Amino acid sequence: MVKLFKFLKPYRWGVALVMALVLLQSLSELYLPTLMADIVNKGVIGEDQAYIWRMGGYMLLVTLGGTAFSVLASYYSSRISAGFGRIVRGKVFEHTTNFSLQEFDKLGTASLITRTTNDINQVQQVLIMMMRLMIMAPMMCIGGLIMALSKDAKLTLVLAVAIPILAVTILLISRKGLPLFRVIQKRLDKLNLVLREGLTGIRVIRSFNRLEHEQNRFVAANEDLTATSIKVNQIMAFLMPLMMLIMNFASLAIIWFGGIRISHGHMQIGDLMAFLQYAMQIMFSLLMLSMMFVMVPRASASAVRINEVMSQEAVIRDTAASRTGAAKNGGRSGFGGVEFDNVTFSYPGAEQPAVSGITFRALPGEVTAIIGGTGSGKSSIVNLIPRFYDVDSGSIRIDGRDVREYTQEQLRAKIGLVPQKAVLFSGTITENIRFGKDDATDEEIRRAAEIAQAADFIGEMQEGFDSRIAQGGLNVSGGQKQRLSIARALVRKPDIYLFDDSFSALDYKTDAKLRAALRSETTNAAVLIVAQRVSTIMDADRILVLEEGRIVGNGTHKELMQSSEVYREIVASQLTEEEIA
CATH class of the missing domain: 1.20.1560.10 (ABC transporter type 1, transmembrane domain)
Structure with missing residues (x-):
């Protein structure tokens, strides 16, 4: 004491x-x-x-x-x-x-x-x-x-x-x-x-x-x-x-x-x-x-x-090198994307790695999708990018620099994350969307809501954008929570968008409209989408297929239909033969 x-x-x-x-x-x-x-x-x-x-x-x-x-x-x-x-x-x-x-x-x-x-x-x-x-x-x-x-x-x-x-x-x-x-x-x-x-x-x-x-x-x-x-x-x-x-x-x-x-x-x-x-x-x-x-x-x-x-010391900390590195690269222009180089990661106490030997690049202007069975390591990959956890071996580079060379604040300023479980805070809809960017204008908030396909249901609410969200978002549906979470990430206008199974509660029509709107909004950003539904990621520029923590397929939908048995099994389990054709 x-x-x-x-x-x-x-x-x-x-x-x-x-x-x-x-x-x-x-x-x-x-x-x-x-x-x-x-x-x-x-x-x-x-x-x-x-x-x-x-x-x-x-x-x-x-x-x-x-x-x-x-x-x-x-x-x-x-x-x-x-x-x-x-x-x-x-x-x-x-x-x-x-x-x-x-x-x-x-x-x-x-x-x-x-x-x-x-x-x-x-x-x-x-x-x-x-x-x-x-x-x-x-x-x-x-x-x-x-x-x-x-x-x-x-x-x-x-x-x-x-x-x-x-x-x-x-x-x-x-x-x-x-x-x-x-x-x-x-x-x-x-x-x-x-x-x-x-x-x-x-x-x-x-x-x-x-x-x-x-x-x-x-x-x-x-x-x-x-x-x-x-x-x-x-x-x-x-x-x-x-x-x-x-x-x-x-x-x-x-x-x-x-x-x-x-x-x-x-x-x-x-x-x-x-x-x-x-x-x-x-x-x-x-x-x-x-x-x-x-x-x-x-x-x-x-x-x-x-x-x-x-x-209790935090395992993930900013180093002096990360602060000086940030100062040296402060004037750098453009964005070079996200690169995983032979990354292996294990959760504390786990007997086996969650992901092993992961190597891929997510380039700006492209959509990189990740699909696989439950426990295949999809969310683990997403959690490694903002350094919620650190890799055991290998490296993750953003814009050509290892994520450990950034301060955590600088690193996460580049990222707009929509987590697997949509989290809203008690307050108004405006306050929840502005959570992604403190100085966001009302116009930016409305624009983000429109892209996220949330403007319609917000307009139907009695007080519109000033409507109150209960603690935990209990007074809105799962799909509405996801769309508000997506709007919160969009208003940030980051270099990297991480969607961790963020479309699962949306109907197919809303899902398609949202992805089409995202295309025009994210032309200069790298987009990574973790999804369970094949329909969500069929149009992606690159699809990574995971099984037991390893990449077993890498390519477009058409390429994977020819080269990846695991991907074909996933597609066959979700789509009819007519839809596949």
Whole structure:
């Protein structure tokens, strides 16, 4: 957790102020029993009413001062803690945006959400306690012991017995309960994962009548979390009653032995009352420390999880060479296309490469299509071009330069990607299309929508381009989502268009019109289309046929019908003999 405290640097003076205020609050609380003892010993016993009023006024002023210090300390500690949480959340989010897909696969989306929200909140809450109690608890404990000794040294023997018993009790219970707090965080991750899958996949779940199965999964994850939470709370529930029992026995002993000392003339009544209050302050300071013992390890477990994210280095990073290379080639004109040179790539932990020995060129002004069976490596090729993953061997060149010689920002600025699963964001249609180009004009947005064959259905919507898109695009159909995603890529006007099975939800008529419109729009760009439907790629300038991660066919539709058995099988499975002819 100490590693995270470096983000407190902007608030270092605020932290110092809080500690000073807590110190003053502690001093005021330690002074009150002494004032009360003087009132009893000199005012009440001595029947000096003026003294009682005067010292009572001092007590009131000290109390008001202590209250003011406490309120200010709470205010500033809350502000500092909230600011700290804001900074850490921002840093974690910024760091995760630099992750490649490999890091997301490793850590898991559900876990990253939990770490960015719940875990940071845990650390934030403990930070408030630490700023308040880190000074107050030791101050009250040590100061209380000193003041108690000043009132009656021999009576502190009661505390010498009670305090170790109290400390051992706190230690034993904490050792039993604290490991379970780490388990709770893992159970919470699991619950978030099940909940996220259940909500995002609700359509599939309902269509297959698997609601009961998903409810059972959620109930199981929920019960695991509940059972662990109950167990740890049962253990920690023993802490308060045992502490109160020890404190009450200590109070009883103090009154018993204090009464004896008063009867023998070794102690005054006011001093006994003050001693009793100091004893309670000492005990409560230990209680505050025990609360820290409970919260700090739980926050430490959360801090470890946050640091795990922050220390996770992205596999794909910009190098100094990529930045200097970009500067040298900044004035280059024209575009040389995309070239794969003997590329092999494996997913982390996979036994076999996803693609092997891939070599081809996608030239500007041409459409290069990729077709093959499920798992043949089509989407893997698309993911390698924007460096979502890096190749194991070989190279991918864009405009004559290896993609690793570009910065990621420069590389992806050249690419317009339409992913296999169309992703829309909550907001208007205009905002979703403009996501591809921040400074796109309204005319450019309308033009992109027309080419993507989206203008018609947008015009039928009540507010047109200002119509709202629900989270995840749930209020539009699959085909409409694909067309909006295509419009988002078109408005970017990139050098490379990547369509990863982006026409699958379109009917044949819309598909044909869209491809015809794309031809005139992409004359200076390289277009790569991954498709399952032969009709989508029949007119492509080059078709790559993949099987088990290797290219087994390369040519036009006519050439492949003669030379590639795999391609002929794919065509025969989708088209009738009349259509093939």
